[in-house]
Amino acid sequence: MPFQISIGPNLRKSAFFDATVQSGVQNFSVYNHMLIPGHFGDPEAEYDRLLNGVAMWDVAAQRQVELRGPDAGRLAQYLTPRDLTKTWVGQGRYVPLCDHDGWLINDPVLLKLAEDRYWLSVADSDIHLWAAAIGHERGWDVQVDEPDVSPLAIQGPKAVDVAAALFGDSVRDMRHFAFEKITLAGIPMILARSGWSKQGGFELYLMDSARGSDLWAMVAEAGAPFGIGPGAPNDIERLESGLISYGADMRWQTARANPFEVGLSAMVNLEAGHDFVGRAALERIAAEGPARRRVGLVLDGRPTPPDHSVPLAMGDSVIGQVCEFAFSRRFDQTIGVGLVRADLVDTAEGLTTVLEEGAVDTRIAPLPFGKK
Amino acid sequence: MPFQISIGPNLRKSAFFDATVQSGVQNFSVYNHMLIPGHFGDPEAEYDRLLNGVAMWDVAAQRQVELRGPDAGRLAQYLTPRDLTKTWVGQGRYVPLCDHDGWLINDPVLLKLAEDRYWLSVADSDIHLWAAAIGHERGWDVQVDEPDVSPLAIQGPKAVDVAAALFGDSVRDMRHFAFEKITLAGIPMILARSGWSKQGGFELYLMDSARGSDLWAMVAEAGAPFGIGPGAPNDIERLESGLISYGADMRWQTARANPFEVGLSAMVNLEAGHDFVGRAALERIAAEGPARRRVGLVLDGRPTPPDHSVPLAMGDSVIGQVCEFAFSRRFDQTIGVGLVRADLVDTAEGLTTVLEEGAVDTRIAPLPFGKK
Numbered sequence: 001m002p003f004q005i006s007i008g009p010n011l012r013k014s015a016f017f018d019a020t021v022q023s024g025v026q027n028f029s030v031y032n033h034m035l036i037p038g039h040f041g042d043p044e045a046e047y048d049r050l051l052n053g054v055a056m057w058d059v060a061a062q063r064q065v066e067l068r069g070p071d072a073g074r075l076a077q078y079l080t081p082r083d084l085t086k087t088w089v090g091q092g093r094y095v096p097l098c099d100h101d102g103w104l105i106n107d108p109v110l111l112k113l114a115e116d117r118y119w120l121s122v123a124d125s126d127i128h129l130w131a132a133a134i135g136h137e138r139g140w141d142v143q144v145d146e147p148d149v150s151p152l153a154i155q156g157p158k159a160v161d162v163a164a165a166l167f168g169d170s171v172r173d174m175r176h177f178a179f180e181k182i183t184l185a186g187i188p189m190i191l192a193r194s195g196w197s198k199q200g201g202f203e204l205y206l207m208d209s210a211r212g213s214d215l216w217a218m219v220a221e222a223g224a225p226f227g228i229g230p231g232a233p234n235d236i237e238r239l240e241s242g243l244i245s246y247g248a249d250m251r252w253q254t255a256r257a258n259p260f261e262v263g264l265s266a267m268v269n270l271e272a273g274h275d276f277v278g279r280a281a282l283e284r285i286a287a288e289g290p291a292r293r294r295v296g297l298v299l300d301g302r303p304t305p306p307d308h309s310v311p312l313a314m315g316d317s318v319i320g321q322v323c324e325f326a327f328s329r330r331f332d333q334t335i336g337v338g339l340v341r342a343d344l345v346d347t348a349e350g351l352t353t354v355l356e357e358g359a360v361d362t363r364i365a366p367l368p369f370g371k372k
Numbered sequence: 373m374p375f376q377i378s379i380g381p382n383l384r385k386s387a388f389f390d391a392t393v394q395s396g397v398q399n400f401s402v403y404n405h406m407l408i409p410g411h412f413g414d415p416e417a418e419y420d421r422l423l424n425g426v427a428m429w430d431v432a433a434q435r436q437v438e439l440r441g442p443d444a445g446r447l448a449q450y451l452t453p454r455d456l457t458k459t460w461v462g463q464g465r466y467v468p469l470c471d472h473d474g475w476l477i478n479d480p481v482l483l484k485l486a487e488d489r490y491w492l493s494v495a496d497s498d499i500h501l502w503a504a505a506i507g508h509e510r511g512w513d514v515q516v517d518e519p520d521v522s523p524l525a526i527q528g529p530k531a532v533d534v535a536a537a538l539f540g541d542s543v544r545d546m547r548h549f550a551f552e553k554i555t556l557a558g559i560p561m562i563l564a565r566s567g568w569s570k571q572g573g574f575e576l577y578l579m580d581s582a583r584g585s586d587l588w589a590m591v592a593e594a595g596a597p598f599g600i601g602p603g604a605p606n607d608i609e610r611l612e613s614g615l616i617s618y619g620a621d622m623r624w625q626t627a628r629a630n631p632f633e634v635g636l637s638a639m640v641n642l643e644a645g646h647d648f649v650g651r652a653a654l655e656r657i658a659a660e661g662p663a664r665r666r667v668g669l670v671l672d673g674r675p676t677p678p679d680h681s682v683p684l685a686m687g688d689s690v691i692g693q694v695c696e697f698a699f700s701r702r703f704d705q706t707i708g709v710g711l712v713r714a715d716l717v718d719t720a721e722g723l724t725t726v727l728e729e730g731a732v733d734t735r736i737a738p739l740p741f742g743k744k
Contacts (some may be wrong), residue, residue, distance in 0.1 A: 002376050003376065003377050003379070003398065003399050003400050004374050004375065004376060004377065004398060004399035004400075004410070005376065005377035005399060005400065005401065005410075006399050006400065006401040006411075007375070007679045008401065008620065008679055008696075009620040009679060009681055009695060009696045010401070010403075010496065010617065010620040010623075011401065011402070011619075012623075012625070012626055013679075013680055025375065026375065026376060027375050027376035027377060028375050028376075028377065028378065029377065029378040029380065029382070029383065030383070030401075030402035031382075033496065033619065033623070033625070038376070038377075038378030063625070100504060100505065100508035101504075105501055124382065124405065125498050125501065126497050126498035126501060126502070126624075127501075128624065128625070129471065129477055129497065129498060129499075129501060129502040129624070130501040130502055130505050132471055132472060132473075133471070133472065133502050133506050134505050134509060136472035136649075137505070137506060137509035137510065146624075235380070245382065247381075247382035247383075247405065248380065248381040248382040251382075251405065252498075252500065252501070252518075253384070253435070253500070253518045254384055277505075277508075307379045307380055307381060307385075308384075308385055309381055323381060324380075324381045
C-alpha cells in the first residue's frame with residue numbers, strides 16, 4: 001500500500017536533496033529528522049550496481065555529533081564501552097553506545113579528527129542531547145555540536161576506481177575506516193574508507209552543505225565510466241552481510257537489546273578498566289550471560305515482509321522476534337535477522353515466523369549469510 | 373512534487389495505524405521515529421471539521437517519557453525552567469525544556485500522575501535519552517521509561533459533545549489541561565482536556581496499544597452524530613493560532629532558539645530559585661535580552677510554501693527567518709511565523725520573504741492572528 005510522505009518544515013532536507021530529486025528519487029524515509037532517499041524506482045538495478053559496480057548514496061542523515069575541547073577525548077571514551085586508548089588521529093572506529101542500563105542507544109562510527117576533536121557519525125537517535133547532557137553534568141570542558149557535515153557514500157566493488165579517479169591512486173592504499181581531510185575543486189571534505197555495506201567503498205563527508213549539488217555532479221561524472229548510479233542504504237545487502245541496523249534490529253523504545261545480545265561483545269572492553277556509561281549494568285550482564293542472541297534466519301518460500309518485527313515461535317511459545325526479512329536473489333531464499341532466546345539458539349527445527357498470512361517455517365543460520 | 377514514504381521496520385507504527393489506513397489516510401510524516409498521519413485526502417474538509425465540527429487525530433507519535441520513583445519530581449523540576457511547585461496530581465502543564473546552553477530542545481506537556489510518577493508528552497526529539505542520562509549522572513532514584521501510551525486527539529468545537537457522549541456530561545466541567553484516569557469498555561486510558569489546536573478538545577491517552585482499533589471505532593461511532601471525521605495536527609490552524617511547532621519553528625540542530633525569543637518568558641521562572649538545566653545560560657540571556665523575537669508574518673499574494681524555512685530580509689540584509697507560512701482561508705491571506713532581530717521587531721515596512729520565485733513583500737503581525 002503506497003502512501004505519500006508529507007514533506008514539511010519539520011523535516012530537514014539533505015545537502016543532496018535537490019540532486020537526488022533531479023536523479024529521480026522515488027521515495028524517502030526519515031532518519032535523524034532528515035529526509036533520506038529510499039530508492040530511485042528500480043531496486044533490482046540499484047542492488048546490481050552495489051554488488052557488481054558502484055552506487056552513490058545520500059547519507060547526509062547520518063549526522064555528525066562533534067565533541068570539541070580539552071575534555072573531548074575524555075567524553076568520547078566515557079560514552080562507549082569500547083577501549084579507545086589506541087585510536088589515532090585519522091582513524092574511524094565503530095563504537096556502540098549504551099545507556100546507563102546497558103541498552104544500545106546508537107552504533108556510530110567515531111572519527112578522531114584531533115586530540116581535542118571527535119565526530120560520532122550517528123544512527124537514528126538524538127545522541128547530541130545525550131552526549132551534551134553528560135558532558136555538562138560531569139563538568140567537563142567540552143562542547144557538543146552538530147557541524148555542517150553531509151556524508152555521500154560511494155559503495156560497490158568499483159567504488160575504489162571512482163575514488164581514484166576523483167582523488168588519485170593513493171586512495172587505493174587507504175585502510176578500512178581510515179580517513180583524511182581533503183579538498184576537491186575547493187570543496188572541503190573528509191574522505192573515509194567506510195560505508196554501510198560489505199561491498200567496499202568510501203564516504204565523502206562534505207563540509208559545506210551549499211556545495212551538495214556540485215559534489216554530487218562531480219561524483220556522478222567521475223563515476224560515469226564505471227556505470228555509477230544513484231542508490232540508498234540497501235536493506236537486502238545488509239541482511240545478506242549481517243550488518244546491524246539500529247532502529248530495525250533494535251531500538252531503545254521498541255526492542256531494547258544490549259551489545260552482548262547482538263554480537264558486539266568484542267566492543268565491550270570491561271578489562272580495559274575505563275569508566276563508561278552503562279559499565280555496571282554491562283558487568284552484570286557479562287557475568288550472567290545475555291538472555292538472547294542475534295541470529296540469521298531462513299524462511300520458507302517468499303512471504304511478504306510486514307514492515308515491522310514479528311514473533312519467532314516454537315510451537316505456541318514466542319521465543320524471539322524476527323526484526324526484518326527479505327528475499328535475497330544472491331542466496332535464492334528469504335533471509336532475515338532476529339533475536340532468539342539464548343538457550344534455544346541451536347534449535348534445529350520447529351521454528352516459525354508468525355505472519356498475518358500464517359506461520360512460516362523458519363530455521364536459524366549463521367551470520368553473515370553465505371559464510372563457509 | 374509527491375514522493376512516497378518508505379515504510380520499513382526502522383519506523384514505528386502507531387497503535388492507530390491500521391485504523392487510519394482503513395479510514396483512508398493518504399500520507400504520513402515521521403515524528404519520534406513513528407509514522408504520523410498527514411492528511412486523508414481532503415485538507416479543506418479536515419480544516420472545516422476542526423474549525424466548525426470535530427476531528428479525530430492519531431497523535432500516538434507524541435510519545436510519553438515516564439519519570440518514576442522517589443526522585444521523579446526532583447528530576448521533573450530539574451528538567452524545566454518552569455516552576456512546578458504548585459502542580460497537583462491530575463494537572464497537565466506546558467513545560468519548555470532547554471539544554472545546558474539554554475536552547476529549546478522540546479516543549480512537552482507534563483502530566484503529574486502521582487507524587488512519584490510523571491509523563492512528558494513530547495514533541496519530536498529523544499528526550500528519554502537526555503532525561504535518563506541526567507537522572508543517572510546526578511545519582512537520583514528515578515527510572516526513565518517509555519510506557520505503552522498512545523494519545524488520540526478529538527479536537528474542534530463539538531469535541532466536548534463527543535467526549536460527553538463517551539464519558540458522560542461531567543467532562544464538560546473539566547478544566548483546560550486537567551486529566552483523569554478512566555476506563556472505557558475495559559480500555560484503560562487517561563482523559564485530558566488538551567490538544568494541539570485552539571479549537572478546544574480532549575486527548576485520550578490509550579494505555580493498551582492492542583486496543584487502538586477498538587478505541588478508534590468507539591470514538592468514530594460516538595462522534596458520528598456530530599460529523600466527526602479523521603484528521604491530523606493542522607498546520608494552517610496552528611499558524612492562525614500562533615501555536616509553537618518544535619521542529620518547524622525551531623530545532624536544536626537547524627534553528628536554535630531560546631524560550632525568551634519564542635515568547636515563553638513566562639515559563640522561565642528564574643525568581644523561583646530552583647536549579648534546572650540551562651539556568652546559568654538563561655539568566656545571562658534574561659539580563660542581556662533576547663537577540664530575536666518570534667513574530668507573525670503576513671505575506672503578499674499566495675506564494676507557494678517551500679517546505680523549509682527561508683530568509684526574512686530588509687533590503688539586502690537577512691534579519692530573520694520565515695519558519696513556515698500557508699494561505700489562511702479564515703483570514704483570506706498568507707500568514708506565517710518567524711524569528712526576527714529583536715531591534716527590528718517594530719519595523720513597519722520594507723521586509724521581504726526570500727523565495728526561489730522571488731522576494732515577497734511581508735509585514736510583521738501580532739500572534740495569534742486575528743487578535744483584536
